[in-house]
Amino acid sequence: MRVTVLGLGSMGSALAGALLDKGVETTVWNRSAGRAAPLVARGAREAATPLEAVEAADVVIACVLDYDAVRGVLEPVTGSLEGRHLVNLTSGSPEQAREMDAWARSHGIGYLDGAIMTTPPGVGSQDMMFLYSGSEEVFQARREVLSVLGDPLHLGEDPGVASLYDAALLGLMWATMTGWLHGTAVVGADKVEATAYTPIALRWLGAVAHFITTYAAQVDEGRYPGDDATVDVQIAAIEHLIHAAHERGVDNSLPELLRSTMLRARAAGHGSDSYGSIIEVLRRPAGN
DSSP: OEEEEEOOSHHHHHHHHHHHHTTOEEEEEOSSTTSSHHHHHTTOEEOSSHHHHHHTOSEEEEOOSOHHHHHHHHGGGHHHHTTSEEEEOOOOOHHHHHHHHHHHHHTTOEEEEEEEESOGGGTTOTTSEEEEEEOHHHHHHTHHHHHHHSEEEEOOSOTTHHHHHHHHHHHHHHHHHHHHHHHHHHHHTTTOOHHHHHHHHHHHHHHHHHHHHHHHHHHHHTOOOOSSOBHHHHHHHHHHHHHHHHHTTOOOHHHHHHHHHHHHHIIIIITTSBGGGGHHHHTSOTTO
């Protein structure tokens, strides 16, 4: 299979490198000159123009700045893209993905939208997820080469779903890492090293994963039995964290935000419900 990678930033270069490592015939193109040299030294072919890059491939993988950049590169060569497959790994919104899919279909281009759930060093590892949405036919036809990049998961025919999951999962990552950093700051104020605290924190995340699994079913059913720990119990517990952090001079913006959300849930009648009931106030932001 012949693959072209458009865009040789850190991520695009990692994608091309993973393909080369598996012996995939790889052509690369970048708007600014000079980025391809390390890949060419590893066996890639550098295309001088987007047209040359497209014509060299069965599958074109785009990983550029934004969706406008993808269109800007490919609009002049749509005739050559017809009948080929385009896998867009550029970050964007679900709405942009759907617009891009409609554009691709109008030009006879098989299209997949994707989201890379790793940083460049993780590309090529089967431990890392690559999310795809859009044509099931294109996904199955190109699954082998997509597997070279990471573990490919197809989320359905709606081309916007991969970007939607991407945004939601990044939110989960940021909330988790910031919570860990806040906890690290709190225990660190008492001379506990991050490397000592972190193994305990990671073990705790295993228990949290169990809680999340339990609450997922409750969210889908819209019922939140408070048979483990109620919102009222969580409000009392978070006061201890806020007090400990305050006494140690640690910023409390995050736990105070969490407490305010819990208090809104209690005010909405969910005090005796499980923590999963907080989704009901998240679905109705404050002031709406």
